[in-house]
Amino acid sequence: MVNTTTGSTKDLAATFTQKASLVSAFVHGVQDLTEAMDKTLELLAQKPPLDPQMASGKKRNPSERILAAPNLNHDTFLQLSDRCGAFPHIHLIRDRLRDFPGGIDMGVTTADFGIADTGTLVINSNDEQTRLATMLCEIHVAFLTTSAIRETAFAMTDELTALVTGCGSYTAFVTGASRTADIERVLAIGVHGPLALHIMLMEKD
């Protein structure tokens, strides 16, 4: 599938990967959703324990890993849930994220679009749970299909206008993990948001 005005999907995916890597995002090329999920759970299994930012009400098992996946569609969520069965210490949730103010280990979201020239994800975050999953997690994993990558933000003005139109809409451009250079202009990754961003770049839906 070649779009004559914006170059091939493959080129866009390559540019996207390069630009996202420049801002310390980890881009994993995968075949499909199944492989994306496997890779995600692999990352979670290797992840060090959560560093809680606040004392939480409940005592937690130190080996427990909390995975939030609020915006996956019903079928995909069930599929992920099935796969989590193989990891007894993974606690999969999709709502009530406010119960975890001290943080969650991983938030998984689908991304609506990718923007190649800046390595940016566009995520419809109208739903509060989606927002919290991408803010309170230590690792954010985003599922993005290569066909959803656009060359520039400017080239997708109509799609963006559609996203921001309508009361209650909350649209996020996410480029890399949260960062700061406020002390001596030295770059530090992981301030109030995720400490790391992984993008599962899927060739197929």
Add this chain to the structure above:
Amino acid sequence: MGKKQDISAYRKRLDTALDNQFLRQAMDKFAVAYRTSRENAFAQIDVDSLVKQVADVKAAAVENMTALLEQFTHKASACGIHVHLADSAEDANRIIGEIAQKTGSKRIVKSKSMTAEEIHLNRWLENLGLEVTETDLGEWIVQLRKEGPSHMVMPAIHLSRFQVADLFSDVTGTDQDAEIDRLVKVARKELREKFVQADMGITGANYALADTGTIGIATNEGNARLVTTLPKVHVALVGIDKLLPTIADALTVNRILPKNATGQAITSYVTWITGPSECTTAPSGKREMHIVFLDNGRKKIAADPVFSQVLQCVRCGACANVCPVYRMVGGHQMGHIYIGAIGLITTYFFHGMENAKNLVQNCTNCGACKAVCAGGIDLPHLIKEIHARIQDEAGHPLQSLLLGKVLKSRKLFHSLLRTAHLAQKPLLDKKEKPYLRHLPMIFSSDHNFRRLPAIADVPFRDRFEKLHQPVKNPRFTIALFSGCVQDFVYPEHLEAAMRGFVQHNIDVTFPMGQSCCGLPAVSMGEKSAARDVALQNLDAVDLDGVDYIVTLCASCASHLTHGVPKLLKHYAPEKAAAFADKVVPYSVFMNDIVGIASADSAGANAGRKTAFHSPCHLCRGLGIHHAPHALIEKSGNQYVPTDEEETCCGFGGSFSTTFPAVSNEILTRKLDDVTGSGADLLVTECPGCVLQLRGGAAKQGRKFTVCHLSELLYP
């Protein structure tokens, strides 16, 4: 800050900043690093056309501000967002305070907003007994230190990791290492509870999109996302200058904003909110959302034909990043609330004349800010306009008034210079003729940081007739515009140039009616005197009789080219334009027009490593970078590039006498750079720069010599 001060108190504050070694190091490192990161960010991008696009988008929005505000209000209100318009800072504070009270909010978290700083919102809310926590790391640091931000996008750039570690040790009651990653994590932890407990979140906005009623916020840390998600109430404080028609316009601005601010292609987050968004803890399931649009003088600025471009500012802070004064003294001295060149201008409008009157003079008029401005604002010009406006309102200081009066009469001005020549005689250094040994009269010892040249025995105008040789069939006929410094202080620059003109068959005329170019008057806020001398100069030159008006002073060249047509817009626009068209700086004339192949300096004077100091008015004022380098090579010497070649030398006309200590530090940084290059010779193309650099090099015992380009070519 905030206290009314006379200029000597302001100078003392500057001295304190100059003595702060850490601040100096931090600022210098930043200035150097910014240059590279900006260059990288804009690699393969046509910056000029992008700036033009942004300037056009913003200018159109400023023009349609009222209609855009109406459209936005209509859209947002239909969604159930409460839109308020605050005429003044106090109105905005009161509105936000009332929202807090009505919603029963006690704890407030904020993401960074310069507009909130502008109206002193925190102070107001704290006086109401509310707890306000800044959540941007830098902003939190300065809040804890009870300071204001020292930069628009890097509020704590003036501090070291050690100072932050000490501060965080106090805050947490535990010793904190001065390791930046760990300090960042302290903020992550300390602030999480504040986010969770907050009743109300306050943000600014970078964009307000009229067609969808959306606000756009660009951040890196992710704090604005939490501020707009966890609390039940969200208040966005937005200057009406942030209104844009559509998201396409915002995306245009967003292409330049992060690149110009920090050298990033894009910030980690850009959040587009068309509220009110879902909030599971709010009774209605939706957050209560308020947008407070702030006027606070913006409509008045928008309606002002000269100053409306101020609102094209996108708040990237780049004008501070490149400012030579900011580099020496930091943001707390180089702004009131808004920092950098834009701050020198907006302080007058937002925070009044008292706070602006000293600040506005702290500008060398080097034009580095204009060259880097994302919104295409003519910042140096507007700074001078503000200066003039303040003097018109508050009264002109005696010194400036005298200068204006003297300049208006060329004969008076020149006879004063001749008298000064006689008066200086007892003060001259007997061993080294060209320098004044002691400073006369009005100069205090503060100004003694460089050795000042003596006024010449015979000014160039009295030497011209002897030097002038009639030329048969000349290649070009030129009018030589000397400017006052070369006429009366450095006639030898012009004499050297005359030797070259003769060799190349150029007929030179010296219009005796010419006076000062008028730039010193502009720089002291004496606009009407500047206009008078501009008219005198127009009358002095027989435009039809000459091919070019050549000047060896880059400042004169730039002012005659750009300044004079502006000053005479309503007086003699056509003649001023025709005059400006004929003005060329010396290097361009010799290299590009005459096209010399080599010069006289071959032989004994050749083969030296030669650095060039590019006068601000040459590189940025006139966009000339190449011709002087080519001429250095043609002189048989080796041109050596230096990092700070296009950085101001700190002269800036009256700047160096108003703020001698800052001028000296800028000068020293420059001379250090030349020393570091190993150059034997430093060449420049402006007598003001020669005065500063040669005087400084002599005073500091530097190993290289300083000369004008004409002296290099025709010694």
